[in-house]
Amino acid sequence: MSQPFPVINSFSLLFHGIIVFIAFLIRIPVRIVRKMRRR
Amino acid sequence: MEKRKIAVLIPAHNEEKVIGSTLLSLLPLLPLEDVYVVDDGSEDQTSEIARKMTPNVLTLSPNVGKATAMNKAITEFNLTSRYSYIMPLDADTHITSDFLSKMIPVLEGDTKKEIACVVGKVVGRKNGWVTQYRIWEYEVSQTIHKEAQGIEGAILVCPGCATIFRSSVFEKIKIPTGTLTEDMDFTFLLHRKRLGKIVFHPEGYVITQDPRTLADFIKQIQRWYVGFWQCVLKHHVPWGGQMLDVEVALLALEGLFNGLLMIFFIVLLPFAIKYHPQVLLAPFFFDVTFFLVPTMLLTLVRQKTWSILFFIPHFYLLRFISSVMFLLSFMKVVLGIDLRMKWGKAKRYAISKEELYVPTISSH
Numbered sequence A: 001m002s003q004p005f006p007v008i009n010s011f012s013l014l015f016h017g018i019i020v021f022i023a024f025l026i027r028i029p030v031r032i033v034r035k036m037r038r039r
Numbered sequence B: 001m002e003k004r005k006i007a008v009l010i011p012a013h014n015e016e017k018v019i020g021s022t023l024l025s026l027l028p029l030l031p032l033e034d035v036y037v038v039d040d041g042s043e044d045q046t047s048e049i050a051r052k053m054t055p056n057v058l059t060l061s062p063n064v065g066k067a068t069a070m071n072k073a074i075t076e077f078n079l080t081s082r083y084s085y086i087m088p089l090d091a092d093t094h095i096t097s098d099f100l101s102k103m104i105p106v107l108e109g110d111t112k113k114e115i116a117c118v119v120g121k122v123v124g125r126k127n128g129w130v131t132q133y134r135i136w137e138y139e140v141s142q143t144i145h146k147e148a149q150g151i152e153g154a155i156l157v158c159p160g161c162a163t164i165f166r167s168s169v170f171e172k173i174k175i176p177t178g179t180l181t182e183d184m185d186f187t188f189l190l191h192r193k194r195l196g197k198i199v200f201h202p203e204g205y206v207i208t209q210d211p212r213t214l215a216d217f218i219k220q221i222q223r224w225y226v227g228f229w230q231c232v233l234k235h236h237v238p239w240g241g242q243m244l245d246v247e248v249a250l251l252a253l254e255g256l257f258n259g260l261l262m263i264f265f266i267v268l269l270p271f272a273i274k275y276h277p278q279v280l281l282a283p284f285f286f287d288v289t290f291f292l293v294p295t296m297l298l299t300l301v302r303q304k305t306w307s308i309l310f311f312i313p314h315f316y317l318l319r320f321i322s323s324v325m326f327l328l329s330f331m332k333v334v335l336g337i338d339l340r341m342k343w344g345k346a347k348r349y350a351i352s353k354e355e356l357y358v359p360t361i362s363s364h
Helices: A010-038 B019-026 B046-051 B066-076 B099-108 B129-152 B168-172 B182-192 B214-234 B243-275 B277-303 B306-333
Strands: B004-012 B035-040 B057-060 B083-088 B115-124 B163-166 B197-208
Touching (some): A010 B243, B004 B019, B004 B099, B019 B035, B019 B046, B035 B066, B046 B057, B066 B182, B099 B115, B129 B197, B129 B243, B163 B168, B214 B243
Parallel strands (some): B004 B035, B115 B197
Antiparallel strands (some): B115 B163
């Protein structure tokens, strides 16, 4: 089983999209710091 | 005795059309002595085909169900004490060449053993308009929903074809019976027993076979959605006090709302067309602009499948069917109202040479 609910849900898509986007934003400075440390 | 690294366990019931190609696809990835097949009362040549490629075939007769068959195989082959990791694999699924090499380090890097399992991405094959829809659905649900669920610690399902478990998990719990979706049932149990983190790692992916006809598509989603509601009842969602409960409640409530909305829409459609056609245009425009087009773009960029754009009209039909089926499954399982729907297993198709995914890079 790979898809337990219909992907029509726009509110949950927005909700989950925001979480993924925030996580993406948080990872940007983390990546920069890691790169700087490597240098 | 030092444990071997990973065992692949394939439960099979009447899978003669696909079992050979699935085993063939595993050949470059790991020794076939680490591949185990449990034939759950097949009436076809599944066991015979599997035995030609691996000696580890357990044949059960009569049919006992997928979960029991897998539990029996784990015990019979003593997999938990012989292997560090166990990967269940559906007989119609091919794992890609670098799946194991990308997924296993996640578990090996977890020195505190906090991770119970690592979940990969599921990708569908293109075989017509129904599978095009599934490619889009998989991409949206995994890139957005599942990624977020991984962050929340509330992954709903560890697919029985794309997950590598720490073998110790199977020492603590058995794969549960009593629902149509044993992998979701098992995932809910992992959450409830707090057996460890579930990590989504989309860098590793598997290629699975999806229904090609509308009838098979309906059979499959009926089984999945009924299984979903069975798991909700069985694990007392949303009363468990975990993030899982919040996540399931959100998806279930919105799914039900959409199902009702669809029925309402169909009832009002003739009146709307006759008196106020603009009433239909506004939600359609909103949906296309803010939902369908962005998610389509996401899918075609990530999957590089431009052909998906030709199937937009079909997508509306399948989205409608999915929403109504979700509502009907709720009525059947939770309210006990069965509208005499037929429940069955989707048809399997032989894998053609062009479709056969045979990895070339060894990763063990």
